[in-house]
Amino acid sequence: xxxKTYSAMVKELSPSSPIFMDIVxxxxxxxxxxxxxxxxxxxxxxxxxxxxxxLTWVAITLILIAQLFTGLGIYDxxxxxxxxxxxxxxxxxxxxxxxxxxxxxxxxxxxxxGAKLFTIAGPVIVYGTAASVLAGLLxxxxxxxxx
Amino acid sequence: MNYxxxxxxxxxxxxxxxxxxxxxxxTPARILVLYVVAGVFLGLFGVYEPLVxxxxxxxxxxxxxxxxxxxxxxxxxxxxxxxxxxxxxGLTATAGGIAAAIVFxxxxxxxxxxKEK
Amino acid sequence: xxxxxxxxxVVFKNPPHxxxxxxxxxxxxxxxxxxxxxxxxxxxxxxxxxxxxxxxSKLQFHAVNMLLEKSGVPAxxxxxxxxxxxxNQCTSSYFAAxxxxxxxxxxYGACSTMxxxxxxxxxxxxxxxxxxxxxxxxxxxxxxxxxxxxxxxYGGQRPPTAQWTVTASGAVLITDGECIDTECxxxxxxxxxxxxxxxxxxxxxxxxxxxxxxxxxxxxHFSDTGFxxxxxxxxxxxxxxxxxxxxxxxxxxxxxxxxxPYYDDCGCMIYDIDRQDKHCGASGCGCSASVFGGYLxxxxxxxxxxxxxxxxxxxxxxxxxxxxxxxxxxxxxxLRIEVx
Numbered sequence: 027x028x029x030k031t032y033s034a035m036v037k038e039l040s041p042s043s044p045i046f047m048d049i050v051x052x053x054x055x056x057x058x059x060x061x062x063x064x065x066x067x068x069x070x071x072x073x074x075x076x077x078x079x080x081l082t083w084v085a086i087t088l089i090l091i092a093q094l095f096t097g098l099g100i101y102d103x104x105x106x107x108x109x110x111x112x113x114x115x116x117x118x119x120x121x122x123x124x125x126x127x128x129x130x131x132x133x134x135x136x137x138x139x140g141a142k143l144f145t146i147a148g149p150v151i152v153y154g155t156a157a158s159v160l161a162g163l164l165x166x167x168x169x170x171x172x173x
Numbered sequence: 174m175n176y177x178x179x180x181x182x183x184x185x186x187x188x189x190x191x192x193x194x195x196x197x198x199x200t201p202a203r204i205l206v207l208y209v210v211a212g213v214f215l216g217l218f219g220v221y222e223p224l225v226x227x228x229x230x231x232x233x234x235x236x237x238x239x240x241x242x243x244x245x246x247x248x249x250x251x252x253x254x255x256x257x258x259x260x261x262x263g264l265t266a267t268a269g270g271i272a273a274a275i276v277f278x279x280x281x282x283x284x285x286x287x288k289e290k
Numbered sequence: 291x292x293x294x295x296x297x298x299x300v301v302f303k304n305p306p307h308x309x310x311x312x313x314x315x316x317x318x319x320x321x322x323x324x325x326x327x328x329x330x331x332x333x334x335x336x337x338x339x340x341x342x343x344x345x346x347s348k349l350q351f352h353a354v355n356m357l358l359e360k361s362g363v364p365a366x367x368x369x370x371x372x373x374x375x376x377x378n379q380c381t382s383s384y385f386a387a388x389x390x391x392x393x394x395x396x397x398y399g400a401c402s403t404m405x406x407x408x409x410x411x412x413x414x415x416x417x418x419x420x421x422x423x424x425x426x427x428x429x430x431x432x433x434x435x436x437x438x439x440x441x442x443x444y445g446g447q448r449p450p451t452a453q454w455t456v457t458a459s460g461a462v463l464i465t466d467g468e469c470i471d472t473e474c475x476x477x478x479x480x481x482x483x484x485x486x487x488x489x490x491x492x493x494x495x496x497x498x499x500x501x502x503x504x505x506x507x508x509x510x511h512f513s514d515t516g517f518x519x520x521x522x523x524x525x526x527x528x529x530x531x532x533x534x535x536x537x538x539x540x541x542x543x544x545x546x547x548x549x550x551p552y553y554d555d556c557g558c559m560i561y562d563i564d565r566q567d568k569h570c571g572a573s574g575c576g577c578s579a580s581v582f583g584g585y586l587x588x589x590x591x592x593x594x595x596x597x598x599x600x601x602x603x604x605x606x607x608x609x610x611x612x613x614x615x616x617x618x619x620x621x622x623x624x625l626r627i628e629v630x
Contacts, residue, residue, distance in 0.1 A: 033489065063183070111184070
């Protein structure tokens, strides 16, 4: 049997993800986290914080809660069901920062916890920053030089 | 009060992520990268701004919002400081979230041990 | 070369005996259908240690200790031990052997390691190089997740083809015939597996990566020895899981070999897959080792089965090779074990 035939056989027999339920759970999970974010945003705005700073406070609060839940061993259990609903919000980023840091604490504070903190989330910062610089260049040439 | 729009838009952005997980071989880590980069360029093309106005946290809490914030910072800094802003704007605007993730992450990793699933 | 039969098989004129076997497991294994066949279940995933890696080493230590205790053979009478695991540079096995003070050959064959160890131990005994040997392997869910997948607390969804690495260790004591009980199960034939690669790159689909190797070794075993599937009461593969099991049956049908009536897979036996939410089943070095050391050895001792083909299967890869885009090769080693 050649590789192509085998690959087709594997595909045929492989169980597929329960897409409909996954989507429903991701929608409600992700939606709930965003709704909570919106409640927090209004809370901060009502406390007299300007709307831009309020967004940063929302991010900080969600990060703290998500990382605390990760420490308590709750976040991974919720994410198992919520899938992208728990990965895609900023809380998923927070979980991706703290979980390897916890895991590699046994390898020491510097090369363990310190270095591994960014094993999963690091690429987000790397590509996010690189993309923002590239977008910034485009914006600069468009806005500033074209005038 | 745009609680409903926050819920629905935030939920839909997550649904796109779920479809990518289930239908492609993309891992969540790759999807996070994709989302941030997408957010930056959606910001650049002016598409994300109206969504943020419409859905509030529903658009800023997903990681595309992080990308949008990176670009928003760059834009503001370029307007203010010129070319230097290309480099300084992104991380300045997102410094709060990044510092929080690092510091809280550090403290929680010190305090808790991973458990068996 | 009179001990050889066909291309890949060794036949033992004085078949080595499996004098005793032991299995220890973790929490999830203790909730599975084979729970009562484990000699000990550890409910603390850390086993009182500071790290997952040390916990796994402790598992192996306890499995061998339990084996020696059950058999009444003192550690000083063990001539050599063949040990392996999945952790970088096999530290779990080395640390366990250090604490046991036993002469060790550290081996690696991914999840096929128990087959590899039992084959080497049997040959050492049959060749007259050792009288009493131990083969042992272990795996730990948490140390494997950490090394091969994601941190434990990371919120990821496991794809439906994923398998669950067992937290368990199994050990067997393989001895020459003269010493003991003639009623012990004997290893009569072993078939060494070739590495087979069908181009699977999905690290979450180990069953598909290993099934072709299992098919190849079985085919070689049948053609080398002249045995048929019906010459066995039970044919058991290591950790192909639900998908790999189906694939193996299909692959062998291409060669007109029908193993289905006699066939099962350790990866499908150790958990109640639906109730324990284990997707495609179990995997890991400790899977076949503990199922053999507990359940299968019990079946043979009680004569519920008399002729067993035991074939641990391994997926050969590392996180590095996967990241470099290499495909995952498979390997499988088969042992024919008989009891009177």
